Amino acid sequence: MSKCCGSNRPCTHVISRSPLATGCGLTGGGSATSPLTAAVSAWPYPCDLDTHAGGVYCDTAGVLRSEPRPVYDYAQSSVNEVFPDNPVVPTTANSDGTTVALRTLDITNPDPCREAVVLIEVEVDVDFVLPPGGRAAYFIARDEMYRVQNTGGSTMYDVHTQNTKVTGNRTIPPGGTITFSLDIGMGWGAGGATYNRVQSFVRAMIFAL
Amino acid sequence: MPDTTRYVRTASGSVMEIVESDPGAAGMPEGGQELTDEEGQAAWAEAEARVTAYAEQLRAADDARHEAAYNALLEAGIPEPVARDISGYQRAPAP
Numbered sequence: 001m002s003k004c005c006g007s008n009r010p011c012t013h014v015i016s017r018s019p020l021a022t023g024c025g026l027t028g029g030g031s032a033t034s035p036l037t038a039a040v041s042a043w044p045y046p047c048d049l050d051t052h053a054g055g056v057y058c059d060t061a062g063v064l065r066s067e068p069r070p071v072y073d074y075a076q077s078s079v080n081e082v083f084p085d086n087p088v089v090p091t092t093a094n095s096d097g098t099t100v101a102l103r104t105l106d107i108t109n110p111d112p113c114r115e116a117v118v119l120i121e122v123e124v125d126v127d128f129v130l131p132p133g134g135r136a137a138y139f140i141a142r143d144e145m146y147r148v149q150n151t152g153g154s155t156m157y158d159v160h161t162q163n164t165k166v167t168g169n170r171t172i173p174p175g176g177t178i179t180f181s182l183d184i185g186m187g188w189g190a191g192g193a194t195y196n197r198v199q200s201f202v203r204a205m206i207f208a209l
Numbered sequence: 210m211p212d213t214t215r216y217v218r219t220a221s222g223s224v225m226e227i228v229e230s231d232p233g234a235a236g237m238p239e240g241g242q243e244l245t246d247e248e249g250q251a252a253w254a255e256a257e258a259r260v261t262a263y264a265e266q267l268r269a270a271d272d273a274r275h276e277a278a279y280n281a282l283l284e285a286g287i288p289e290p291v292a293r294d295i296s297g298y299q300r301a302p303a304p
Contacts, residue, residue, distance in 0.1 A: 076212075077235035080226045081219070084259035104236040131267065153297045154275070155267045179236070196260040202235075 025064075068113045068208075076203040077105050083196050089128065089136040089189030097139035097185030103200050105180045109172035111208035120168030122182050123201040130156040133191035140165045141183050150191070158196070172206070180204065216249020217241045224249070224256045275299070 020030040028036040043049045054067040081101065090098040109116035128136040130150035136159075137147035145163040150156045172178050182202055186195065213232045217225040220240030226249070227235050237243070244252060275298040282292035292298075 075230045075234060077227060077229045079228075079235065081223050082253065082256040082260060083221075083223045084256035085222055086260065086263045087221075102238065106231070106234045106236065108231075129264065129267065154271050155264075157264050157267075194263075196263070 068111065070207075070209045071111045071116075072208070073108070073110045073206040074204065075105060075107055075206070076201065077103070078201045079103055079199070081198045083198075086129065086194040086196050089186050089193040089195055091189045092185075092187035094187065095144060096142045097137065097144065097187035099183050099185045100195075101184040101198050101200075103182040103184065103202055105182075105202040105204060106177050107172065107180055107204045107206060108177040109175055109206060109208060112175040114174055114208045116172045116174075116206050116208040118168065118170050118172055118178075118180075118204050118206045119166065120170070120180055121164060121166050121201075121203045121205075123162055123164045123199075123203075124182075124184055125160050125162035125197075125199040126184075126186070126195055127158045127160045127197035128156075129194045129196060130159055131192045134193035135188055135190040136193040136195065137186065137188040139183075139185035139187065141167050142185060144187070147188055150193075160197075162199070168204075214246075216244040216246065216252065218244055218252055224252045226253060272299075 020028075020036065022028065022036070025039055026036060027039045028034045030036045043053070045052070057065045059065045087100075090100070092098040103122075105120075107118055107120075109118075122140060124138065124140050124145070126136075126138040126146070128134075128148065130136060130148065132150055132153050132155065134156070135147070135149040137144055139145060140163060143165070145165070146161055148159055150159075167182070168180055170178065170180075180202060182200065184198060184200060210230070212228050212230055214226065214228050215232075217227060217237065218241065219225060219238050224244075225238070225241075229235050275296050278296035279292050279298035282296055283289065287295070
C-alpha cells in the first residue's frame, strides 16, 4: 500500500495532473503556464479601478455576491386644511412671514446597507378673500412665493395659485427615518384680507444607488 | 400600497383632510384630534359651510355699498348706465 505525506497512513487523496474542468467565470487549467483565473472584462471606465470599483463578496451559502442592489422609494402626503373662522392674514411685513401651518412627512430609507439621498418637492396653495384694498402673501419655507392685492371695488373670493418648490436635498442613514418639516407662512396682510384654505403636498423621492 | 385618508381637527379649529402614502407618515399637528371618517366628513362640511357663509356676508355688504353708491349717483343726476358703471352695482333695473 502506498504511503503519503510522510506518514504511515494510507493515502486518501491523489493530486490530479490532468487539466481542471472550469465553468462559467473561471478559466485556466491550474498549471503554472495556465493558472486558474477569474474570467473578467477589461475595465472600460476612465476612472481608477482600484479607487472606484465595487467589491465581490462570498455569502453564507458560498455564492459570489456583488454590491447591494440599488433601491428607491417614493413617499408623499397631501393636506387640505379648511379654516372655518376665516382668520385674518398676518400683517408681518418682512421677507420671512409668520408661520401659520407646519406640514411634516416621515421619510424612510428602504436600504438597510447604505445612506440614501432624498429629493423633496413641496406644493402650497392658499385661498385668500380680499375685500377692496385687501392684500395678502404666502411663503414656502420662509420664502415669499405669492402676493396679491385687490385694487378694485368689490371683494375677491378664494384668490389662489399653487406654487411649488424643491426644498430638500438630504440624506438618510441606512434603514433610518427622518422627519421633514415644511413651514407655510403668511404676511403683508392689509385691508381685512382673510384666508380660508391651505393645501399642500410633500413629495419625497428616495434613492440608494 | 394605495394612499390612505384621515381627518384631523386642529387646536385652532381648522379641519384637515390628510392623504398619505404611508399611514401616519404626515404626523399629527400639536394639539390635533384624530376624527373618524364620519366625524371628519361632517366637520369638513360644517367648516366649508362657514367659509361660504362668510363669503355671502361679504357679498351682501358689497352689494349694499354698491347699491347705495348707485342710488346716490342717480340722485345726483348721473345717467343710469354711468351710475351703474361707476358704482359697480350689478342688479338688473326693474322692468
